[in-house]
Amino acid sequence: MNAGVSFDKSKNSLSRHRSVWEMRSESWIGLVDDLSRLVALPPDHPERQSRLTHIGELIAALAPIESYWAFPGGRVFADLCSWIERGELARAHQTARRIHRVLVARTYRHEASSLEGDGELPSQIETESERQAQLSRPYFEVLIVDEMSASEEAALRRRVQRKRHAEDEFIFDIVIVPSFEDALIATLVNFNLQAVVIRHGFPFRSIYSDDMLRRFLDGVQDGIETIPEFERGPLLGRQIARLRPELDLYLVTDMKVEDIAATAGEVFKRIFFGEEDHVELYGAIMQGVGERYHTPFFDALRDYAKQPTGVFHALPLARGKAILNSSWIGDLSQFYGMNLFMAETSATSGGLDSLLDPVGPLKIAQEHAARAFGARRTYFATNGTSTCNKIVVQALVRPDDIVLVDRNCHKSHHYGLVLAGAQVAYLDSYPLDQYSMYGAVPIRHIKQQLLSFKRAGTLDRVRMVLLTNCTFDGIVYDVERVMLECLAIKPDLVFLWDEAWFAFARCHPVYRPRTAMATAARLAEMFKDPAYAKHYEEFSASVDWDDEEALLERRLIPDPDKVRIRAYATHSTHKTLTALRQGSMIHVWDQDFRDKAEEAFHEAYMTHTSTSPNYQILASLDVGRRQVELEGYELVQRQLELAMNLRDQVQAHPLLKRYFRFLAVGDLVPLQHRESGVESYFNEDTGWNNFELAWRTDEFALDPTRATLAIGATGLDGDTFKNKELMDKYGIQINKTSRNTVLFMTNIGSTRSAVAYLIEVLVKIARDLDRRAADMSSIERRIHAKKVRSLTLEHPPLPDFSSFHRAFRGDNLASNTQTRNGDIRSAFFLSYDDSNCEYVNMMEASRAIQAGRELVSALFVIPYPPGFPILVPGQVISMEILQFMSALDVHEIHGYRPDLGFRIFSEEALARTEERTLAKTTVIQAQQEAMQS
Known part of the structure; x- marks a missing residue:
């Protein structure tokens, strides 16, 4: 009997899904459910035809997707389709059910599961033996790009299977795709891929026309289809390397391998001629994955823990002796396990290494991390990113150098600039008054400041631009544009990008182009291109460098003969990737590092790094790097989808949307900074296209994994909502709040269960709010309405940076041209003497x-929330600042004492300091004039 199912591959009615991975998962669930119901229905049941039609749609949706995965594979999927077409629905249901169970449990990675028979497959919670099997022989897939017949594919699979050995460290299966487009789609769809083998000669177009899959081809350059087939291999390799740089690429060609190696060798790990080295290709694939899997310091520490060692050194805790010999603290080992203490040591020998002078496994681990994050050099830190920021600032900034810095950056930067003795020019981010938070610093404002220093004749002293990317609230810069336009004004400018919350971005092709390391590498290549030099000549001939307004209005590009790429990024690896608390990294892409920074950097590193670093933290950084290279893309994509699902659930729930709303990009990025005009990153008509378009084009983008929830309609401020509702009642932890928002951050460890629990909690809170409202008296309702109105409509305007007082203006004091820089170091230490200060309350x-x-403020004053400095040492207190402080309904204000008020400098202290500053500046200017004459 024929089931009457037709599989229309020309269209897909399941476009409501956010992603191809969600479509795959839900399509298998739907297929199993429909087949189960069909098996139970009598032949003449009226529901039967609609079920069959839906099954046809599901199969049509799954067919292209499954072609990019090794399991269940083309043959098994084709068998399933044929059974459905022939009406063998019971057999099809059993097979589909088992395939789905294996996909969910992921047991195909480490066991050969039969798809026929009545036995139950393992549940998603695997047995210990299965878990150990996966740990002992991790599984991956290899993409092979070649146009093959079915018999050729089968022969290749058999050949790969025959090469497997019991002693292999890993096990892999193969995915074969026939075209250039299919290879790109598979690269982005299949998380299991670790290597790509590109063979000689293949067509360009894919046979599939599915819109959801073809969106992966957006941005592929035009004209590729006209390129001869023998040139497509190297070009495909370059495209894949741009999308997924962590993958190992191999080229198998019948052309002159020597010539290709000379022109495309940097893209491919190895190039083979025809079939002469297929044994070596197998070995090369295993070795390439092994290089990324290798964790030199973690392995060394694990080996050290196994050694019988006599400890006559520091640390009574080493080898657990202080615990094992104790009658009172045995519960410490019971809680943590003995391996933690067996690996505890202060030794740098015995196979280990020194963080301050690495020459062994730690040095190699840092080199692997540089490869993983696209840096030229990477340094590990066990004191958190606060220390990393101070290291970079101290290494690169000399006393009286000018640094342009976002005032809302992390406090470690402010204190680092105090220690370095920098002249600080604070930049203003665009304000979001309605949410009591700042966004990011527009490029126009940065250019204005650089041009003001040029006009004042002090541009040569501007050393660095320091910006936070991404911000706590998820605002992400167009890093390339910022660097290009700033370098056009000052070609040797140094950039410090605080990417504490953005370490995960390297793993994803949409996020990666807006990271510091990827941008630095891309610009370095761009500036070597003769086409860019020609473009610059045309630009230079059309620009008037004396017309500041014109310079602010147009996009600037730097002179390739003068520009130097000097970029640093600091990562809180422990915040968004897998590492123990305080595990951080410094990434360096600096063309002048050896000549201008290396010695100073090492001295700063020595200054701030402990001589007794925690080896467990260092080992976790090593393992976290492994995860980035082998499964980072999958984990970040899953994180992104969970965040989008959370947003959708709240938006669609009739009760939740009365009280809550997740802010979209249109709320957090003003229209003038969104060239795309995109208001929301996802909708049912265009899917994710808005997200990718905005991230390619806009001055500022929003990281959707940071979900800012507006809660003003509840009548509760952010701090109360965080502590009284989320934490005290339901045990939900969040970090950041503002006056009327709370921030939920998903990460690579987030789960669907956690998202479901959060939605459940929000529903409970909303119902409780309904009950409270119903029980209110008329007076209570008026009080509540006033609170809601205050949180939703009456927004205190966020104050810009006022100015530094003349006493702390340095060389600007005697200059006719006003620039924003000031000396926070002298103000900071002047406040140490109580005789220089007094207190005034708000009134x-x-x-x-x-x-x-x-x-003039003598201290940093930081209300929390929102958590940014309203005042810094040496800054003039304005009426706007007082008005904002008065409107804040928070109790925690660092640097402000409710009993005493603001700590300010006395008028006498300011007069003395101003007199000394003016005298010093006058002498310096006289010396400079004498030298010039």
Whole structure:
């Protein structure tokens, strides 16, 4: 009996899904469910035909997707389709059910499961033996790009299977695709891929026309179809390397391998001629994955822990002796396990290494990390990114160098600039008054400041631009544009990108182009291209460098003969990737590192790095790097989908959307900074296309994995909602709040269960709010309405940076041209002497400012939330700042004492300091004029 199912491959009615991975998962669930119901239905049941039609749609949706995975594979999937077409629905249901169970449990990775028979497959919670099997022989897949017949594919699979050995460290299966487009789609669809073998000669076009799959081809350059087949292999390799740089690429060709190796050798790990070295190809694939799997320091520490060692050194805790010999602290080992203490040591020998002078496994581990994150050099840190930031600032900034810095950056930068003695020019981010938070610094504002220093004749002293990418709230810069336009004004400018919350971005092809390391490498290649030199000549002939307004209006590009790429990024690896607390990294892409920074960097590293670093933290950084290279893309994509699902669930729930709303990019990035015009990153008509378009084109993008929830309609402020509702009642931890928002951050460890629990909690809170509202008296309702109105409509305007007082303006004090830089170091230490300071409360401060007195802060003043400095040492207190402080309904304000008020400098201290500063500046200027004459 024929089931009457037709599989229409020309269209897909399941476009409501956010992604191909969600479509795959839900299609298998739907297929199993429909087949189960069909088996139970009598032949003449009216529901039967609609079920068959839906099955046809599901099969049509799955067919192209399954062609990019090794399991269940083309043959098994074709068998399933044929059984459905022939009406063998019971057999088809059993097979589909078993395939789905294996996919969910992922047991295909480490056991050969039969797809026929009545036995139950393992559940998603694997047995210990299965888990150990996966640990002992991890599984991956190899993409082979070649146009083959079915018999040729079968022969190749048999040949691969015959090469497997019991002693192999890994096991792999193969996926064969016939075209250039299929190879690109498979690279982005299949998380299991670790290597790609590109063989000689294949067509360009894919036979599939599915819109959801073809979106992966957006951005592929035009004209590739006209390129001869023998040239497509190297070009495909370059495209894949751009999308997934962690994959090992191999080229098998019948052309002159020597010539190809000379022109495309940097893309491919190895190039083979025809079939003469297929044994070596197998070995090369295994070795390539092994290089990324190898964790030199973690392995060395694990081996050390196994050695019988006599400890006559520091650390009574080493080898667990202080615990094993104790009658009172045995519960410590019971809680943590003995391996933690067996690996505890202060030794740098015995197979280990020194963080301060690495020459062995730690040195190799840092080199592997540089490869993983696209850096020229990488340094590990066990004191968190706060220390990393201070290291970079101290290494690159000399006393009186000028640094342009976002005022809302992490406090470690402010303190690092104090220690370095820098002249600080604070930049203003665009304000989001309605949410009591700042966004990021527009490029126009940065250019304005650089041009003001040029006009003042002090551009040569501008050393660095320091920006946070991405911000706590998920605002991400167009790093390439910032670097290009700034370098056009000052070609040797150094960039420090604080990517504490953005370490994961390297793993994903949409995020990666907006990272510091990827941008630095891309710009270095761009500036070597003769086409860019020609482009610059045309630009240079059309630009008037004396017309500042014109320079602010147009996009600037730097002179390739003068520009130097000097970029640093700091990562809180422990915040968004797998590492123990305080595990961080410094990544360096600096063309002048050896000549201008290496010695100073090592001294700064020595200054701030402990001589007793925690080896467990270092080992976790090594293992976290392995995860980035082998499964980072999969984990970040899963994180992204969970975040989008969370947003959708709240938006669609009738009760939740009365009280809550997740902010979209249109809320957090003003339209003038969104060239794409995109208001929301996902909709049912275009899927994810808006997300990818905005990230390619906009000055600022929003990281969707940071979900900012507006809660003003609840009548609760962010701090209360965080502590009283989420944490105290339901045990949900969050980090950041503002006056009327709370921030939920997904990460690579987030799960669907965790998202489901959060939605459940929000529903409970919403129902509780409904109950409270129903029980309110008329007076309570008026009070509640006033609170809601305050949180949703009455927004205190966020103040910009006012100015530094003249006493801390340095060379600007005697200059006719005003620039924003000031000396926070002298102000910071001047406040140490109580005789230089006094206190004024809010009311006294307001009266004094109205009477004409300049009040100058002696401390950093940081309300939390929102958590950014309203005042820094040496800054003039403005009425706008007082108004904002008065409107804040938070109790935790660092640097402000409710009993005393603001700590400010006395008028006498300011006068003395201003006199000394002016005298010093006058002498320096006289010396400079004498030298010039």
